[in-house]
Amino acid sequence: MTREPAAARALLVERQPALVPFFRDTLERAGHADVIASRSTSATTLRRVRPDTVLIGPGSADVRPLAAIRRIRQERPSTRIVVVAYRADPVWRSVALAVGADAVLGPDDDRSTLDAALASGASGRVRNLGMRRTS
Amino acid sequence: MATRLDGLPTYVAAESVTSMREGLLRVVIIESQVLFAKALAGIFSEDAEFVVVSDLRAPDESGLSAAKPHVVVIDLDGQPTDVAATLGACVAGAPDARICVLSMHLSSEMMQRCLNNGAEAYIVKDISPSELLRAIKTVAGGQSYVDPRVAGGLLRRRSLNAGKPDIMELSAREAEVLKLIAEGLANKQISVRLHLSEKTVKNHVSRIFSKLNISARTQAAVHAIRAGIV
Numbered sequence: 006m007t008r009e010p011a012a013a014r015a016l017l018v019e020r021q022p023a024l025v026p027f028f029r030d031t032l033e034r035a036g037h038a039d040v041i042a043s044r045s046t047s048a049t050t051l052r053r054v055r056p057d058t059v060l061i062g063p064g065s066a067d068v069r070p071l072a073a074i075r076r077i078r079q080e081r082p083s084t085r086i087v088v089v090a091y092r093a094d095p096v097w098r099s100v101a102l103a104v105g106a107d108a109v110l111g112p113d114d115d116r117s118t119l120d121a122a123l124a125s126g127a128s129g130r131v132r133n134l135g136m137r138r139t140s
Numbered sequence: 141m142a143t144r145l146d147g148l149p150t151y152v153a154a155e156s157v158t159s160m161r162e163g164l165l166r167v168v169i170i171e172s173q174v175l176f177a178k179a180l181a182g183i184f185s186e187d188a189e190f191v192v193v194s195d196l197r198a199p200d201e202s203g204l205s206a207a208k209p210h211v212v213v214i215d216l217d218g219q220p221t222d223v224a225a226t227l228g229a230c231v232a233g234a235p236d237a238r239i240c241v242l243s244m245h246l247s248s249e250m251m252q253r254c255l256n257n258g259a260e261a262y263i264v265k266d267i268s269p270s271e272l273l274r275a276i277k278t279v280a281g282g283q284s285y286v287d288p289r290v291a292g293g294l295l296r297r298r299s300l301n302a303g304k305p306d307i308m309e310l311s312a313r314e315a316e317v318l319k320l321i322a323e324g325l326a327n328k329q330i331s332v333r334l335h336l337s338e339k340t341v342k343n344h345v346s347r348i349f350s351k352l353n354i355s356a357r358t359q360a361a362v363h364a365i366r367a368g369i370v
Contacts, residue, residue: 023183091173112218115175116178
C-alpha cells in the first residue's frame with residue numbers, strides 16, 4: 006500500500022537531546038509530517054503514535070535496540086524501522102536486519118543514505134538500499 | 141582524514157574563515173559517526189559565535205594544524221580506548237586549542253583521565269544543545285567545564301584522599317610506566333617494552349614521582365600495588 010507522504014508519522018527514539026533536532030529535521034525533510042520524539046518503544050507508545058517510520062538513533066543503546074526492533078515489528082508489521090548505530094559490527098547489523106529492521110546505518114553512512122532510508126519509509130516503498138532487510 | 145560538512149552553511153575552509161570571519165570561535169569536530177558529526181555541526185550553526193572549520197573522523201595532527209581551531213570537540217566514544225594517545229594527538233595538532241571531550245560515560249575516573257591528558261571540558265552526551273553551546277563557550281573563554289554529576293564524584297574522592305597523592309592523577313601512559321616499574325623493569329627495559337625513547341621514559345618517571353610525591357622506585361611500586369594496577 007502506498008501512503009501519502011504528508012500523512013506519514015515518525016517515532017524518533019533518541020536519548021541524546023543534542024541529536025534530536027538533527028534527526029527531527031531529517032525526518033521532516035523526508036516527508037514525515039508528524040515527528041514524535043520519545044525515549045520509549047513500548048507497545049503503549051507504538052499504539053498511541055501509530056508510526057509509519059521508527060528511527061532509533063545512535064544515542065539509544067540503553068533502549069536495547071534489538072528488543073525494540075522485534076517489539077516494533079510485532080506491533081506494527083508495516084512500519085519502517087531505521088536504526089543508526091555507533092558501531093559498524095557486521096554481525097550486529099545482520100542480527101538487527103534479521104529481527105526486523107529495514108535499514109541499519111553505521112558510523113560511515115552519511116546523510117544521503119539516511120535520507121534514502123527515511124524517504125522509503127515516508128512513501129511506503131522500500132528502496133534498494135545496500136543495507137536493507139532482505140528477508 | 142578531514143571531510144567537509146557539505147551542505148552546512150557554517151562550514152568553510154579554515155583559510156577563508158581567517159580572512160572573512162575574524163572573531164568567530166573556530167571549532168573542529170572529531171567524531172567517528174558521520175551523522176553525529178553533522179548533528180553537532182548543526183547545533184553550532186545555530187549560534188553566530190561559532191564556525192565549524194573542519195570535521196575529522198579521528199585526531200589527525202595535520203588536519204588539526206591546518207584548521208587552526210580555537211576549540212576541538214572530540215567524541216571519545218568512537219575513538220580508540222587509549223585516552224592519552226587520542227587526546228595527545230589533539231594537543232599535538234592544535235596546541236593552542238581548548239579541548240572539549242564528549243562522552244556517554246558518567247564516570248569521574250574517565251573525566252579525571254581526560255583532564256590529565258589535556259582536556260578542558262568533560263561533557264556527558266545527554267546534554268541539551270543549548271547547554272552544550274554554553275559549555276563550549278565557557279571553555280573557549282578560558283575556564284573549564286565538567287559535568288556536575290561526575291564532578292561530584294571527583295570532589296568526593298579528593299576529599300577522601302585529603303591531600304594524599306592520588307594515583308588517578310596519573311595519565312594512562314604514566315600508569316603504564318608505573319606498572320612496569322612495579323614489575324621491576326629498568327628505564328631502558330621500559331623504553332623497549334613501550335617503544336619509547338629512554339629519555340621519554342625518564343620524563344614519565346619524573347612526572348610520576350612528582351605526582352605521587354615520592355623519590356624512589358620502591359615507593360612507586362608500593363603505590364602501584366596499593367592501587368591494584370599490578
